[in-house]
Amino acid sequence: MSQALSRLAKLPQSLRSLSMLTLAAVALSLPASLSSADNARQQLTFDFDWRFHLGDVPQGPDPSLDHQQWRQLSVPHDWSIEHSFSPDHASGTGYLPGGIGWYRKSFEVPADWQGREVTLHFDGVYRNSEVWLNGQRLGERPYGYAPFYFRLTPYLKTGETNVLAVRVARQQVADSRWYTGTGIYRHVWLTVTNPVHVDTWGTFVTTPRVTDERADIHVTNEVVNHSEQPAEILVETSVLAPDGSRLGEQSTKSELAAGAKYTFAHWHMVEDPQRWTLDEPTLYTMETRIVENGETVDVVRTPFGIRTYYFDADDGFFLNGQAMKIKGVCLHHDAGVVGAAVPDKVLERRLRIVKQLGANAVRCSHNPMAKELYSLCDEIGLLVMDEAFDEWELGKRKWVKGRNVGRAERFGYNEHFEEWAEQDVEAMVRRGRNHPSIILWSIGNEIDYPGDPYVHPEFFDPAAPPADAGSPKTTRLAVVAPSLIAAVKRHDPTRPVTMALSNVPASNDIGLANMLDVAGYNYQEQFYSRDHRDFPGRVIYGSENGQGPPSWQAVADNDYISSIYLWSGFDFLGEAGEWPNHGSKSGVFDTRGFLKPRAWMHRLNWSDEAIVHLTVNQERRNAPRRLFSTSRTPRLWKTEEGTMIMVLIASNCDRVELTLNGKPLEVSTEKFGPYFRARVPFTAGTLAVSGFKDDQLVATDSLVTPGPAAxxxxxxxxxxxxxxxxxxxxxxxxxxxxxxxxxxxxxxxxxxxxxxxxxxxxxxxxxxxxxxxxxxxxxxxxxxxxxxxxxxxxxxxxxxxxxxxxxxxxxxxxxxxxxx
CATH class of the missing domain: 2.60.40.10 (Immunoglobulins)
Known part of the structure; x- marks a missing residue:
């Protein structure tokens, strides 16, 4: 701990508060079988038995509308993937359609809900959603990635059938640079409470001081009184250990006026804390109880992890006082054939294979993700860079006929940014601020991209498409950024705010980079050393990076560069080239989650295990510096007899030996970066490799010539x-x-x-x-x-x-x- 404190002393004051913190995860749900006390709060899935109609319905909000002939389905639901690819749609969003759709749901409200508070939660609807209950308009949410909620109580009919209607409008399908999906594509649920209760996202847990001997835990709870009478209440908080045992209790009595909201703060101490680490992601629970007239009227349980972290301008990233390299991948929110409606288990599988690769972090590209992602990262042990936006008040290019081909569109979230941006940032931060996995809040991705749409007169990429006539200057970014930074800090002053910058010279010139707690550099490795020298005290990290060896080498060779986030983790829909290509091929994994041959280099860099992995390079075997061909079958040991084949062996061993059908091959195994290379004459059978360290056999791999499909x-x-x-x-x-x-x-x-x-x-x-x-x-x-x-x-x-x-x-x- 003393080492961590000495390093902390080198940080600017604005960053020191980041060092001693532990944050909590919002509980996903309560058990189906609840005690009488826990019945004070119920969280009910609202995913099933919806009716859906593709196309506009003017009378859609009318509760008397007969929707029984509409299609019955469950959400999450993405209607774009149900339709065919077509070159008539936009390449950026994967050549799939959008449109207007209506969702309606009839549901019975028990009579014993009379006098209770009911809140409807959406984790994401893409996009321009409007919601009605029993014909009464509850509100709207333009941003397709923001979680949001509405209070149903004023319009709810207890003991009767209620009708909920949701309109989703996405007529302009070229509204993003990647695939978005369309519809209610994330989970929906109801929360039922008493009038006096902890507000939505109202619990915030931090640990301002952690040592091996003790952890100080600070918790605040925003309590609301939706009744018409003042309430005499007791607010109790308890820390529950990982085994469920209770570690102490704090309480406050107060009167809460009718219609009022008040924040209650408590301080706890945990002896001999078990820290949340990447190898042992231990979670505690903060339990909040609200007691009124001797009766428990609300219970909220919030998982959290005890851990500290900070970024140092010279020495990089520290978790629990230990220096650590952040080995991350960037993730988009779709998952291949399921589109944007990603089941929880599909998401979990993806995160677990990212961890198995040797990565320890993910970046949410370029929007808030489903809330299950953050809880899974808490449980698995992955760090998270959460991100709000890909564009601000002006739209980026959204290609229609292929990347950098023809004319681009510019409509999208930018049309709503001025009105909604701070609310959407608030939703991202308040929902996620208790997750120990989240370490960074990003307010934007490549907003400073040269000429798209902002222009700097000096720093402009000549290879980029020309800027539109009348494009605004980049100085506008320095005007907008402070409001977003403040929106984050209002709701979480403990985590650093960042951006993923793509034109660092311009961002330096206008002062934008210096506004950030830590500065993310996208493909800007060439500026690392210069900016480290010219801006002492600036924390610099790789926020998006290519997969070539130099990207990782810049991290490995420089203590002050703490991270790499590879573009990208998985192949994703959209950001496509010319037809018929409908998705990016940039992934470490393909859409199925199968590791690509080139990605074994990352396994070598990020894993301690001994590795040998064979691939063949038939199409470009004579190219001296080309590691991988465009062949779709790099693991195929099958061609004409006697053909010379370039064999590539990804390995961290001292030396390798090849055998063909059990006989040693007398071939040169030249080292080329993280690979051994050898030219081998093809003979059907088994090509095998053995890897040695200190003359000890530590790893093997083989390729077998397949016969006909049987x-x-x-x-x-x-x-x-x-x-x-x-x-x-x-x-x-x-x-x-x-x-x-x-x-x-x-x-x-x-x-x-x-x-x-x-x-x-x-x-x-x-x-x-x-x-x-x-x-x-x-x-x-x-x-x-x-x-x-x-x-x-x-x-x-x-x-x-x-x-x-x-x-x-x-x-x-x-x-x-x-x-x-």
């Missing part, structure tokens, strides 16, 4: 599913030869069917140029594999996955679903 294999990541209508299994479909070797050259058309108590969400081949409808049950394999995603229903039993392909025997896999 059968199908199914491999699921789950043995059973919960019958909750939301649980998901991932099933890898493999085309293999008679010996069971993966036929990596197979491009076999496969059809998947799910029967019983389940549903097929999609079949993914990872091909960003395949314009087959995303929801089609029939796809061609890529590298001999497909990924099927299946979801349970709300009825216990079993689901059966049947896979068929012409010339191959069909195969089945049964997964039980349980309501227990």
């Amino acid at each position: 059968k199908l294999e199914l491999v699921a990541d789950r043995e059973a599913l919960a019958a909750d209508g939301q649980d998901v299994a991932h099933v890898e479909i493999r085309v293999v030869d008679e010996a069971g070797t993966l036929a990596t050259d197979a491009t076999t058309e496969v059809t998947v069917e799910v029967t019983g108590h389940g549903k097929l969400l999609g079949v993914d081949n990872g091909d960003q140029d395949d314009t087959t409808n995303l929801l089609s049950p029939t796809k061609k394999t890529s590298d001999g594999r497909l990924l099927a995603i299946v979801k349970s229903t709300r009825t216990a039993g079993e689901l059966t996955i049947t896979v068929e392909s012409a010339g191959l025997a069909p195969v089945e896999l049964m997964l039980p679903t349980s309501s227990e």
Whole structure:
């Protein structure tokens, strides 16, 4: 701790408050079976039994409208993925349509809800949503990524049927630089409380002092009184240990006037705290109870983690007093064939394989994510850079016919920025400020991009498309940024505010970079050393970086550069090139979550395990400095006999040895960066590599020549599913030869069917140029594999996955679903 304090003394005063903090995660839900005290607050899923109509309905808000003929579905729902790709749509958003759609839901309100408060929560609706209850307009939310909520109580009819209506409008589909999805694409829920209760996002937990011996914990609770009478209340807070034991209690008595809100603060102390770390992400819980007239009227439980962190201008990032390199990936919010409506288990799988890669951080690109992401990162042990916007008051280019091709559109969130930006920042921060995983608030991504739309007369990228006539000067950014920084600090003064800058010279010149607690550099490694010298005290980190070796080397070689965030974690829809390409291929993983060959370099940099990994480079075998060809089958050991093939071995071993069919190969294994290279004559069979450290065999890998496709294999990541209508299994479909070797050259058309108590969400081949409808049950394999995603229903039993392909025997896999 003394070492951490000495380093802290070197920080500017504006950053010292960042060092001793621990933040909490908002509880996702309460158990279905609640005690009488906990019945004071109920959180109820509101995802099921919606009715949907694509197209405008003028009488949509009218509760008397008969919507029984509308399509019945559950949310999260993204209607864009249900339609076909078309070059008539915009390349930026993946050549998929938008439109106007209506959602309606009829629901019964129990009579015993009379006198209670009911709040409706949306975690995200893309975009321009308007909401009505029983014909009364509750409000709107233009930003498609902001969580928001409405108080239903004034218009709710207890003991009767109520009708909720939501209009979603996205007629201008070129409204983003990447795929957004359209509709109620995140979870919805109701919260039922008593009139006196803790307000939405009203709990804030920090730990201003942490040592090995003790942690001081500060908690504030915003309590509201929606009754017509003053209330004599007791506010109690308790810290619950990871094992559930109670570690002390603080309380305050007060009178709360009718219609009033008041913030109550308590201070706790935990002895011998278990810290939240990336390897052991231990979570405590802050329990808040509101007691009125001897009765518990509200209970809120907020998970949090005890940990400290800070950024140092010279020595980088420290977590719990230990220097650490942030090894991150940038994530977009879609997930291949499920589009923007990403099931929780799909998101969890993605985050876990990011962690398995050796990464320890994710960046939310370039908008707030589903709230489940933050809780999962709390539990898994991943740091998070949360981000608010990709554009401010003026729109960036949204390409229509391919990236940097033809004319671009500029409409989008910028049309609502002036009115809504501070509210949207507030929602991001208040919802997420208790998550120990979040370490940075970013107020914008590449807002300073040269000429798009702001122009600096001196610092302009000549390779960029020309700026529009009359484009504003970059000095405008220095006017807007302070209001966003203040919006963050009002609700969380403990975390640093950042931006991902793409034109650092211009941002330096106008003073923007110096307004930030820490400055993110996007692809600006060439300015690291100069700015470290010229701006002493500035914290510089890589906020978005390419995947080439120099990007990581800049982090590894410089203590003051704390991080890298690779662009990008997964291939994503949108930001596409010319038709038929409909998505970015920039990912470390493809859309299926399969690691790409080039990404083994990151495994080498970020992992302590001994690694050897074979790939072949048939198409560019004579190119002296080209590591990977454009071949879709880099793991295919199969060509004409005697053909010389460039073999690449990703390895952190001292030396490697190759064998072919069990016989040593007398070939030169030249070291090229993180790879060994060798030219090998092809012979069918098994090409194997052994890796040695200190003359000890520590790792092996092999490639086997596949025979003709002979059968199908199914491999699921789950043995059973919960019958909750939301649980998901991932099933890898493999085309293999008679010996069971993966036929990596197979491009076999496969059809998947799910029967019983389940549903097929999609079949993914990872091909960003395949314009087959995303929801089609029939796809061609890529590298001999497909990924099927299946979801349970709300009825216990079993689901059966049947896979068929012409010339191959069909195969089945049964997964039980349980309501227990």
